[in-house]
Amino acid sequence: MKRIITTLLFAGILISCNSSDKTKPVIEESSEIKKPTDSVTNKVNKQLKKIDSDEALIATALMAAPEVSRSGAKIIGYNMAGEFVTLREGNNEFIILADDPNKDGFSAAAYHKDLEPFMARGRALKAEGKNHQEIFDIREEEVKSGKLKMTIGSTLHIYYGPDTDYDPETSKVENAKLRYVVYMPYATAESTGLPEVPIAQNHPWIMNPGTHRAHIMISPVAENSK
Known part of the structure; x- marks a missing residue:
């Protein structure tokens, strides 16, 4: 048992x-x-807000510049009243063009100060009613004649996206990405070894080759790519 x-x-x-x-x-x-x-x-x-103040325009515009350069960058652009103004003075090599609150989507651009004559001329011609091709042709002639100066190697950082909501804690805009440009006036595929069309995601390529506006383009990798 x-x-x-x-x-x-x-x-x-x-x-x-x-x-x-x-x-x-x-x-x-x-x-x-x-x-x-x-x-x-x-x-x-996540608490997202609309860009509805000059302070928000400044905060989100800064996301276009490299982090180490944000504190000293000058910021220009349209304020909430629709006036093109200097939103903040700066003291380093970057100028940032803030998002235009009167346009759909989001787009801010940080560029080297040496590009300001080129950028300002484009804005002035656009204000005169010139279209994209007219602006291109006029600046092409002015660069060739020496009236307008272009610096080799000047950079442009574009922070853009379809949404205008942003996180006030980080200042990041919802679904925004960065695209990079390096201006190389009159460079070509032959002179740089770069293709004239992108051959892979995030691969550098040369756009507008052989012109005053020739530049190396580096586009972002899609978020859903492995």
């Missing part, structure tokens, strides 16, 4: 141990399942 009881007790202990081991993967799996849910919740809870 004692043997039977002992055998039954031993079998019960084995069954209990096996049942305990089988519960571990279930606990680990449920904790893994919670992670995407938490991520989605955090995204939903």
Whole structure:
């Protein structure tokens, strides 16, 4: 009788141990399942705001410049009243053109100060009613004649996207990306070794080759790419 009881007790202990081991993967799996849910919740809870003040224009414009250069960058552009003004003075090599609040989507651009004559001339011609091709042709002639100066290697950083909501904690604009440009007047595929069309995501290529506006373009990698 004692043997039977002992055998039954031993079998019960084995069954209990096996049942305990089988519960571990279930606990680990449920904790893994919670992670995407938490991520989605955090995204939903992110407090986004509209760009509805000059301060917001400045904060979001700064995202176009390299982080180390933001504190000293000059910021220009349209304020909330629709006036083209200097939104903030600066003391380093960058000028930032803030987003135009009267246009759909978001676009801010940070460029080297040596590009300001070129950029300002484009803005002036646009204000006169000139179209894109007319602006291109006029600046081409002015660069060739020496009236308008272009510096080799000047950079342009474009922060752009379809949305105008931003996170006030980080100043990042929802779904915005960065695109990079390096101006190389009159450079060609032959002189640089770069293709005239992108051959892969984030691969540099040369746009407007052989003209005053020739530049190396580096576009962002799509967010869903591996």
